[in-house]
Amino acid sequence: MQATASAHRLHLFSPFTPAAFTPRGSAARRRNAAAPATVRMALREDGPSLAVVGVTGAVGQEFLRVLSDRDFPYRSLRLLASRRSAGRRIEFEGRGYVVEELQEESFDGVDVALFSAGGSVSREMGPAAVERGTVVVDNSSAFRMDPGVPLVIPEVNPDAMAHIRLAGRAKGALIANPNCSTIICLMAATPLHRHAKVVRMVVSTYQAASGAGAAAMEELEKQTREVLDGKQPTCEIFKQQYAFNLFSHNAPVLSNGYNEEEMKLVKETRKIWNDMDVKVTATCIRVPVMRAHAESVNLQFEKPLDEETARQILKGAAGVIVLDDRASNHFPTPLEVSNKDHVAVGRIRQDLSQEGNLGLDVFVCGDQIRKGAALNAVQIAEMLL
Amino acid sequence: MQATASAHRLHLFSPFTPAAFTPRGSAARRRNAAAPATVRMALREDGPSLAVVGVTGAVGQEFLRVLSDRDFPYRSLRLLASRRSAGRRIEFEGRGYVVEELQEESFDGVDVALFSAGGSVSREMGPAAVERGTVVVDNSSAFRMDPGVPLVIPEVNPDAMAHIRLAGRAKGALIANPNCSTIICLMAATPLHRHAKVVRMVVSTYQAASGAGAAAMEELEKQTREVLDGKQPTCEIFKQQYAFNLFSHNAPVLSNGYNEEEMKLVKETRKIWNDMDVKVTATCIRVPVMRAHAESVNLQFEKPLDEETARQILKGAAGVIVLDDRASNHFPTPLEVSNKDHVAVGRIRQDLSQEGNLGLDVFVCGDQIRKGAALNAVQIAEMLL
Numbered sequence: 001m002q003a004t005a006s007a008h009r010l011h012l013f014s015p016f017t018p019a020a021f022t023p024r025g026s027a028a029r030r031r032n033a034a035a036p037a038t039v040r041m042a043l044r045e046d047g048p049s050l051a052v053v054g055v056t057g058a059v060g061q062e063f064l065r066v067l068s069d070r071d072f073p074y075r076s077l078r079l080l081a082s083r084r085s086a087g088r089r090i091e092f093e094g095r096g097y098v099v100e101e102l103q104e105e106s107f108d109g110v111d112v113a114l115f116s117a118g119g120s121v122s123r124e125m126g127p128a129a130v131e132r133g134t135v136v137v138d139n140s141s142a143f144r145m146d147p148g149v150p151l152v153i154p155e156v157n158p159d160a161m162a163h164i165r166l167a168g169r170a171k172g173a174l175i176a177n178p179n180c181s182t183i184i185c186l187m188a189a190t191p192l193h194r195h196a197k198v199v200r201m202v203v204s205t206y207q208a209a210s211g212a213g214a215a216a217m218e219e220l221e222k223q224t225r226e227v228l229d230g231k232q233p234t235c236e237i238f239k240q241q242y243a244f245n246l247f248s249h250n251a252p253v254l255s256n257g258y259n260e261e262e263m264k265l266v267k268e269t270r271k272i273w274n275d276m277d278v279k280v281t282a283t284c285i286r287v288p289v290m291r292a293h294a295e296s297v298n299l300q301f302e303k304p305l306d307e308e309t310a311r312q313i314l315k316g317a318a319g320v321i322v323l324d325d326r327a328s329n330h331f332p333t334p335l336e337v338s339n340k341d342h343v344a345v346g347r348i349r350q351d352l353s354q355e356g357n358l359g360l361d362v363f364v365c366g367d368q369i370r371k372g373a374a375l376n377a378v379q380i381a382e383m384l385l
Numbered sequence: 386m387q388a389t390a391s392a393h394r395l396h397l398f399s400p401f402t403p404a405a406f407t408p409r410g411s412a413a414r415r416r417n418a419a420a421p422a423t424v425r426m427a428l429r430e431d432g433p434s435l436a437v438v439g440v441t442g443a444v445g446q447e448f449l450r451v452l453s454d455r456d457f458p459y460r461s462l463r464l465l466a467s468r469r470s471a472g473r474r475i476e477f478e479g480r481g482y483v484v485e486e487l488q489e490e491s492f493d494g495v496d497v498a499l500f501s502a503g504g505s506v507s508r509e510m511g512p513a514a515v516e517r518g519t520v521v522v523d524n525s526s527a528f529r530m531d532p533g534v535p536l537v538i539p540e541v542n543p544d545a546m547a548h549i550r551l552a553g554r555a556k557g558a559l560i561a562n563p564n565c566s567t568i569i570c571l572m573a574a575t576p577l578h579r580h581a582k583v584v585r586m587v588v589s590t591y592q593a594a595s596g597a598g599a600a601a602m603e604e605l606e607k608q609t610r611e612v613l614d615g616k617q618p619t620c621e622i623f624k625q626q627y628a629f630n631l632f633s634h635n636a637p638v639l640s641n642g643y644n645e646e647e648m649k650l651v652k653e654t655r656k657i658w659n660d661m662d663v664k665v666t667a668t669c670i671r672v673p674v675m676r677a678h679a680e681s682v683n684l685q686f687e688k689p690l691d692e693e694t695a696r697q698i699l700k701g702a703a704g705v706i707v708l709d710d711r712a713s714n715h716f717p718t719p720l721e722v723s724n725k726d727h728v729a730v731g732r733i734r735q736d737l738s739q740e741g742n743l744g745l746d747v748f749v750c751g752d753q754i755r756k757g758a759a760l761n762a763v764q765i766a767e768m769l770l
Contacts, residue, residue: 200738201738202587202683202738204589204668204681206631206670206672220629224609224613228606228610228613239714240718241718241720244605244673244675244720245674245718245720246591246672246674246718246719247716247718248716248731248748250714253711253712253714256734256735256737257732257733257734257735257746258734259714266737279737279738279739280738281736281737281738281739281744283589283681283683283732283746283748285591285681285748287591287672288629288672288673288674289629289630289673290629294631296589296670296681298587298668298683307642326638326642327638329633329635329637329638331633333625333626333630333632334631335625335629335630346633347633347642347668348642349641349642350642351666352643352651352664352665352666353585353586353664353665353666354664354666359666361642361666361668363633363670
């Protein structure tokens with residue numbers, strides 16, 4: 001990764017050099033990098049053979065970083081992308097790899113494939129990989145609502161994929177990674193849901209550029225420079241100014257007035273919680289932030305839940321940290337969770353607009369590329385080992 | 386104003402040169418400026434004598450712009466500020482004024498004073514002005530919840546100030562301008578409330594830098610340049626990085642876990658609607674946007690209200706425009722309402738999480754300095770004429 005990281009250092013806001021963008025994250029990153037320095041145990045004969053599909057994208061690159069950070073074991077590694085990116089060289093854990101063009105044959109002998117190359121690539125190549133015995137962890141929306149495909153957040157519903165095993169040479173399987181907004185919201189809401197049953201949830205999101213890919217992050221940076229220089233901003237990825245502005249999420253709007261991003265929160269929550277009755281509404285907004293989402297979540301419970309109990313539940317929840325210091329006004333921010341694995345929760349308070357202890361407001365932040373995408377997918381893959 | 390505008394043109398993001406910051410607003414601004422070019426009728430003998438308190442601040446400057454834009458009649462004008470700013474020269478409608486130090490005697494002979502110099506100045510000088518016969522329109526929070534002081538949005542509850550007249554030389558009166566978030570929210574919610582009675586409202590805000598004053602806007606600009614240059618951001622107004630980040634509103638957090646900004650939405654809504662039963666919860670967040678707030682508002686009604694009726698009601702509402710084009714994904718943005726008088730509403734849709742037609746989600750944007758502060762205050766003053 002060293003060579004790749006240096007090569008990318010020129011691009012200030014590149015998703016591949018988060019350190020330059022997040023001064024606090026930067027120190028943490030150096031510590032992370034220093035810890036497992038001496039021996040790399042990840043490349044070993046008893047590991048599965050891995051493939052990363054869409055390796056040149058923002059999430060694809062993060063797949064590699066997370067695999068390395070977590071010492072994910074692998075016997076072999078294939079880096080796959082579209083023809084356009086084929087031939088590029090990528091260094092990973094001290095070895096050089098050449099990006100190969102994605103084809104059905106790419107999956108011959110591959111045990112686990114992490115996909116993040118968009119819905120159409122997943123629809124075309126996912127089933128082909130499964131036919132060849134590969135277990136596909138898919139980050140696109142292609143199969144999320146397919147009743148035969150588990151939709152998994154490891155901390156929330158690991159049982160949904162309990163029947164899936166690495167196949168050897170038999171038929172593989174598909175496992176879907178939920179949408180980033182859903183993952184980040186449910187990391188906080190699920191521990192409370194288990195305790196007091198959420199009956200209704202009103203979510204407003206503050207979504208980062210990264211959800212629209214590396215090019216959107218670059219556009220936000222470019223536009224910001226242009227606006228600061230008094231120039232017209234370049235609008236290519238988004239059709240309107242993003243710098244110092246915000247707008248309703250760019251996903252298509254459906255006939256019910258919700259956009260697709262919002263309906264993912266509505267539908268994926270039901271599937272992940274296996275609760276067709278939970279009521280969810282969402283308003284999804286893009287804000288000029290690079291790589292971590294924030295969400296304002298209003299919860300209505302079936303059973304009473306006071307705020308101190310809620311805080312203790314969240315403090316004990318896997319993958320969650322509580323940042324809720326009222327005296328110093330220290331609560332979660334996107335910057336503070338950038339390049340971090342955990343989802344941060346704060347502003348935990350009894351909802352004044354609901355009777356008794358039947359409502360809470362919380363504010364949640366999580367790294368969109370990491371827990372919202374790559375990390376969650378790698379955690380799913382780890383459960384297969 | 387011409388000289389003032391040129392002098393400020395150096396500061397790209399100054400609240401005084403919004404045009405440089407808002408490319409779309411820029412053309413509109415030129416049109417606005419061109420229209421009333423020939424004769425200024427605002428300075429005339431039958432107008433009230435005016436004072437502007439806190440004239441060097443962001444809202445103070447906007448008071449002047451709004452007074453001029455609306456040809457507010459005045460017999461004389463006093464520009465008042467702290468000792469620090471006294472002596473500064475300001476051009477207004479072709480005349481030169483010297484900023485005077487604010488003192489109790491400043492209000493001798495003043496019919497109407499527009500205050501925006503913070504709560505402590507209002508608490509000290511507001512009653513002194515009233516004693517001298519001045520009607521004070523106060524933009525601070527000092528008197529908003531005082532039962533004897535009307536809290537007014539002219540489009541919403543003009544009757545609350547119907548008993549107040551320009552006093553001549555008798556005792557004056559106080560009228561409070563609501564908080565910016567409340568004004569912008571209620572401009573959209575009130576027309577619907579009149580039709581179907583809002584019983585509960587869940588608000589999440591996306592608040593601009595301007596609410597924390599001109600210095601906060603400058604800090605956001607400065608920090609953004611620093612972060613783009615790979616430097617540590619200067620944190621003086623806010624204790625944490627604001628550029629490419631967002632955070633829970635900087636107002637102090639109370640023992641119930643809500644911050645003061647959120648409680649303003651809760652309490653001011655009750656007072657303005659004269660409805661002690663309406664349930665409101667709010668989560669207030671600062672986003673890296675310059676001068677217009679956005680709010681995601683979830684509404685629960687007593688009586689059914691379908692989304693098409695709601696859209697028609699909002700289209701007919703004073704001071705509101707509807708931007709709700711689902712096909713082209715064109716909805717309100719802070720940039721689009723910057724330097725505009727109206728509040729824009731969009732994303733109007735039946736709330737999937739509520740039964741029948743008893744719930745709606747809407748997304749609202751309004752210029753924090755203009756309708757959120759200066760314009761609303763000047764409209765209040767106009768009702769005195």
